Amino acid sequence: MNFLSNAAQAVNEWIDANIKTEFRYNINLYDAMRYSLKAGGKRLRPALLIIAYDLVNGFSTDLKAHPALAYAAALELAHTYSLIHDDLPQMDNDDFRRGKPTNHKVFGEANAILAGDGLLTLAALTFATAKDEIPPHRKLSALALFLEAVGPLGMVGGQYIDMNFADFADSGRGELLETLHTQKTALFIAASLSCGALLAGGGDLEVDALSNYGKHIGLAFQIVDDILDIEGDPALTGKASLQDEKNKKLTYPYFFGIKRSKTIAEEHIWAAKEELKRLKRDTAILSELADYIYGRNA
């Protein structure tokens, strides 16, 4: 999608301009953070924040001067922190990410942990220091939505379940999978949208409908991820195939088979689009994005 690549370019330029230091004792730590920030990636979360902001406030033509660009980039800092920590030997033990050696393979485990810690801190700091016309109470509310989504009852909690799912063997497999993927992926994607709507001054309807849309595309996104691990082309995904099986991961295809998993993903795409109808606005781009997420091959 054209919008996605334009948003990605704006976020990449923000990162180049803002995530750097001339303080010689910390230059290499910044290099470690930048390495993973610049290792590619779709910049999906930043794009969602910008789209949601524009749905409320009117579409901007110049993404590089977008009033919510810093917040959008902050989401990518947090997303990158989570990838660096997830790839660690103590977690998923991945050697490659987006076709490049993972952070700890290049910088060592201690520095990878610190690069992740630094990125999470900078993500929240970006919300606290952004210079703009957005009222402070709105920034605090948006920051709260974002941090709840990536915290121990969100993404960190999801990764916790992923690491310890054997402890929940008495849960229904559908409930366990949905809880895992909701916390690990969908809540953050939902918060990317609701943050954007809130920063733009949106009301409960916008925040709620966009958040629900986000949860559904987030779950679909993760199910497609699980399917790509089996059916995907490593040359396109940048990841080795069948890593989930190797790592004994809890996935939709493992429990439900590929065909049923695809149906579940389709149902979430449908439900996501139903939420968009509540907005009574031009949501073509979000509708297109939902289809893109279902049909992606990388």
Next chain:
Amino acid sequence: MNFLSNAAQAVNEWIDANIKTEFRYNINLYDAMRYSLKAGGKRLRPALLIIAYDLVNGFSTDLKAHPALAYAAALELAHTYSLIHDDLPQMDNDDFRRGKPTNHKVFGEANAILAGDGLLTLAALTFATAKDEIPPHRKLSALALFLEAVGPLGMVGGQYIDMNFADFADSGRGELLETLHTQKTALFIAASLSCGALLAGGGDLEVDALSNYGKHIGLAFQIVDDILDIEGDPALTGKASLQDEKNKKLTYPYFFGIKRSKTIAEEHIWAAKEELKRLKRDTAILSELADYIYGRNA
């Protein structure tokens, strides 16, 4: 000090009331966070935030209903995150902290990393969600001070230098040690005070003098820590002796000897008290605290 133990009790009760969940999939993750939060500790940073707040706004009698208690506790969440990550095998590889097995020894390395990540997120989230009369723009400024102090140009950067100090062999040893300890310890202690002053509506003089006082007692605190590693009684410190030597740590005693290190610590205590004079207020408690930090045996 009586004030320190009263502040610690108020912070401990805040933690008990706020860091918990009934969501069964994440209860154990909260247990891991609470384990390290409740493993003791002087609660120095929370106490400093409260003292600085009260210096500006007048002393409170009931610490448990203190208007800045949540922010004070948030600092302890961040401090505890840093201890959990620093103790990891990839970092300092410590088996004991405050006389108890370290987090990863009890919960495993993956869960210790996640407990740390969760605590850092909750620390910033606490600033964003605190319900009180403090104006939102002040909360954002205080959050920015705090996150800068614990981020990649602060505490995380200090730990980075600690892990990689061999890369800076061409630096003067005094400069390297002061940079390391300033980033790793002193900036956070300084920010604990300046955050408190800022939240209370203090002006530049208060923020600046308290921040400088904090940098000096922070450096003294770390030098005393290094000395306690050699001369301290493990029954009091809760840590095995001579860990720094075992881990080939960069310390003041290693470079300057114990006698000269004590003199440097004394000089920082003196400089800290000079900063207090600028405030023209009753700073007896901070003066006493500076002496306590120099004279502590645990």
